[in-house]
Amino acid sequence: MERFQFRILYRVFLLRVVDLEILSADGDTTKLLGQFAALLAGVSMLFCLPLLFNGGGWHETDLHVMEHLFIATTMLAVGLFSVLSWDSIFPDKRDVLVLAPLPVAPRTIFTAKLSALGCALGVSILALNVFTGLLWPTLFCSATGVLAVARSFAAYWVTLLAAATFMFFSVLTIQGLASQLLPRQIFLRISAWLQVAAFCLFLGVYIIEPGPATKELLKASATHWLPTYWFFGLFQQLNGFHGAMHPVYAELAQRARIALEIAVPGATATLMLSYLRTLHKIVEAPDILPRSRRKRWSATLRSSLSKAITLFCLRTMLRSRSHRVILSFYLGVGFAIVLAYMFALYSAASTFVSAPLLAASILMLCVAVGGIRVVASMPIALQANWIFRLTELQPPSSYVAAVRRAFVVLGVIPIWLGSAVLFLSMWPLRFALEHLLILGIVGMILVELCLHSFPKIPFTCSYLPGKGNLQYVFWACAFLLLPLTNSGAQIEMQMLVRPFGYGSIVIALGVALTCAGWNTAATLQHVTNMQFDEEEHPELLLLGLRRD
Amino acid sequence: MPICLELHNVQKRYSGISAVEDVSFCAKAGEVTGYLGANGSGKSTTMKMITGLIERDKGEILFEGKPIQQDLMAFKRRMGYVPEEPYLYTHLSGLEYLEMVAQLRGLPKKSTAECVDGLLRLLTLHGDRDVAISSYSKGMRQKVLLIAALLHNPDLILLDEPFSGLDVGSALVLRSLIQELASRGKVILFSSHELETVQKICSHVVILHRGKIVADDSIERLQTLMSLSTLEEIFSELAVDQDAGLISRQIADLIHA
Numbered sequence: 001m002e003r004f005q006f007r008i009l010y011r012v013f014l015l016r017v018v019d020l021e022i023l024s025a026d027g028d029t030t031k032l033l034g035q036f037a038a039l040l041a042g043v044s045m046l047f048c049l050p051l052l053f054n055g056g057g058w059h060e061t062d063l064h065v066m067e068h069l070f071i072a073t074t075m076l077a078v079g080l081f082s083v084l085s086w087d088s089i090f091p092d093k094r095d096v097l098v099l100a101p102l103p104v105a106p107r108t109i110f111t112a113k114l115s116a117l118g119c120a121l122g123v124s125i126l127a128l129n130v131f132t133g134l135l136w137p138t139l140f141c142s143a144t145g146v147l148a149v150a151r152s153f154a155a156y157w158v159t160l161l162a163a164a165t166f167m168f169f170s171v172l173t174i175q176g177l178a179s180q181l182l183p184r185q186i187f188l189r190i191s192a193w194l195q196v197a198a199f200c201l202f203l204g205v206y207i208i209e210p211g212p213a214t215k216e217l218l219k220a221s222a223t224h225w226l227p228t229y230w231f232f233g234l235f236q237q238l239n240g241f242h243g244a245m246h247p248v249y250a251e252l253a254q255r256a257r258i259a260l261e262i263a264v265p266g267a268t269a270t271l272m273l274s275y276l277r278t279l280h281k282i283v284e285a286p287d288i289l290p291r292s293r294r295k296r297w298s299a300t301l302r303s304s305l306s307k308a309i310t311l312f313c314l315r316t317m318l319r320s321r322s323h324r325v326i327l328s329f330y331l332g333v334g335f336a337i338v339l340a341y342m343f344a345l346y347s348a349a350s351t352f353v354s355a356p357l358l359a360a361s362i363l364m365l366c367v368a369v370g371g372i373r374v375v376a377s378m379p380i381a382l383q384a385n386w387i388f389r390l391t392e393l394q395p396p397s398s399y400v401a402a403v404r405r406a407f408v409v410l411g412v413i414p415i416w417l418g419s420a421v422l423f424l425s426m427w428p429l430r431f432a433l434e435h436l437l438i439l440g441i442v443g444m445i446l447v448e449l450c451l452h453s454f455p456k457i458p459f460t461c462s463y464l465p466g467k468g469n470l471q472y473v474f475w476a477c478a479f480l481l482l483p484l485t486n487s488g489a490q491i492e493m494q495m496l497v498r499p500f501g502y503g504s505i506v507i508a509l510g511v512a513l514t515c516a517g518w519n520t521a522a523t524l525q526h527v528t529n530m531q532f533d534e535e536e537h538p539e540l541l542l543l544g545l546r547r548d
Numbered sequence: 549m550p551i552c553l554e555l556h557n558v559q560k561r562y563s564g565i566s567a568v569e570d571v572s573f574c575a576k577a578g579e580v581t582g583y584l585g586a587n588g589s590g591k592s593t594t595m596k597m598i599t600g601l602i603e604r605d606k607g608e609i610l611f612e613g614k615p616i617q618q619d620l621m622a623f624k625r626r627m628g629y630v631p632e633e634p635y636l637y638t639h640l641s642g643l644e645y646l647e648m649v650a651q652l653r654g655l656p657k658k659s660t661a662e663c664v665d666g667l668l669r670l671l672t673l674h675g676d677r678d679v680a681i682s683s684y685s686k687g688m689r690q691k692v693l694l695i696a697a698l699l700h701n702p703d704l705i706l707l708d709e710p711f712s713g714l715d716v717g718s719a720l721v722l723r724s725l726i727q728e729l730a731s732r733g734k735v736i737l738f739s740s741h742e743l744e745t746v747q748k749i750c751s752h753v754v755i756l757h758r759g760k761i762v763a764d765d766s767i768e769r770l771q772t773l774m775s776l777s778t779l780e781e782i783f784s785e786l787a788v789d790q791d792a793g794l795i796s797r798q799i800a801d802l803i804h805a
Contacts, residue, residue, distance in 0.1 A: 303654075304650075304651035304652075304654050304655075304657070305651065305652065305654065307651050308647075308648045308651035308652045311644075311647075311648065311651075312637075312640075312648055315639065315640060315644065316637075316639060319639040319680075320639055380637065380639065381635070381636075381637055381638065383633070383635040384635040384636050384637050384638075386601055386631060386635065387636075387637075387649060387652070387696070388652070389600070389601055390599055390600075390601065390624060390627075390629060391624065391649060391652035391653050392621070392624070393621045393624055393625055393652070393653060393654065394621070394654075
């Protein structure tokens, strides 16, 4: 009976890895999952490119760097996945209300949830290593022959599996401990901050940590505290290649084993305990509640429509866990990049006007505005959007203006203020003010770009998977944004000291902002109502021709 | 011309299946029009067509003699709607939700704040105004919907199952309120399954059966015409196909009770 219940629940939870309620009526879940799988497989393909360019001419150190990169990337992906699915490990209020009256043991729900998450994670790891996992063990095995290839293959996958398991269970242990030690309401409140911190930590370590170029580096005490190195050591030991019997590998591999032995039972114990103690609390307090008797935040916005939409957006982002997690991901990426730039700056021992700092602030702005645009396209409660439809008493242009202000208040102003504090404290006043003006204009341009073909009230329109062409957007951003920002920052740095050059930049950006504004207005010219349901573009268009 | 809501041959189909077929009736100011029908008969679909939430396939809806589509925004300003299901943004508190509705409607801040405060007190929701709607009971959510629908003093009030989840005291208040508003010249279209309440407060009923109107008259005239004493008997005669006793026996047999 219990096994049968497990199978049913496992299937239900696995299908609900994607929140189906936010999807449009035309939404295709398989398309969305396919896009994610393609994105991960794309990363794997990218890692295989050095093979094409470098052929067989690999030095030991190059191989070590690449092997460490695979392990670190897999651990990063698993870490991000674990943090993203942070809330999914516990059943939500609906699960509890449906399952509580049924004769289903909490243990069965727990194992089904954990297995469903594990399965989704397994598929992600497989997609992320689909090409590298086949090519690298085959080409760089320790010796020739079928057995050597099999050993290399096993070493690769066992190491990745062990690293992924460690990462996943470590995050769960932290979550389990936090939920046990803190009262539920406080846990829910700090949960978002823990998620942001975890994103920043994982991405920051991934970007900053050096590859194992030399054995001296491996012997350094700092690397002994980095889990990616532990599993790198394990891989070398299992693979028996490149001086695998070197004592440093044995020591690192030993650390990997100990880490696994702590993380797995630790996570199981804390989660089992918190499961038994938390189920009834989920029904009582399903999410973060507004603080009673709090001081009300009142934005000084021109129209009441702007105020309504800005406050609605702000409250949704602060109180909806799913939206917060996605925004945290974007902010985490941003902070990690900023951290990397700051690290570079610190290494260069320079605090004066420098391109990395300029680039970091612009990138952070892009990430924040982009993140808000992404979360704004995901609805919070589709069935409740009738109130916006019913109160649509102004033309779409007024709504778009209100959304523009909301994006500026929530996306541009916080980053601008943070940058202002940073630059005014570090740089001469003139340069700081000059950059802040440029940052403000760039922020406004980004907001206009976000409003392109967006006749929607944030968080109210259904979501249509595949329409955004996720993989193209991701790769475009990854390949274009970073170099573009770096080049832009270099140009800006040179122009900051030349009044004429600086003026030209400001004028050019002003023109770009005006054009972006016109473009937004042009795309909304034929919109008669705000959009609440995302629809597929029809493949057959009616021309509306008739013979009168 | 007196204020009235008119529907002329309104039709709605979903995938070729008729949900509402040639519905025509008139709801006048000063009276409460009961809109009755079994589950799935098309009551809520009609309500949503009047609000503009869904589009009709055919027919015309007039308010004060003008098609509502002519100036839908002006019509929406004068309409209040309590939907069948209390779908609200549950991450907001009751007060935040009502403030948002007032802001979306562009109502003046100060007078609205006083109005909201007063309505929350009168409907015994004031103590919970800062609590998230996710923690509200169904009845509390219904009260929030009711306040949101009345906040802007609408001329047309559409009530789709407004008594759902309300406790006895609140239901009595709402019943009196509906009559009071009608007496002050509002057009009220009221849909409910509580026939006893409908009989007490409605002067005129429209009964819908499988998307078509089967009765449209005052309760007194229907009683006389059909020689039946209660609205429940009239409704059973016109809109109920099932034999309640037979079905209950079949259910008990199926579960081996």
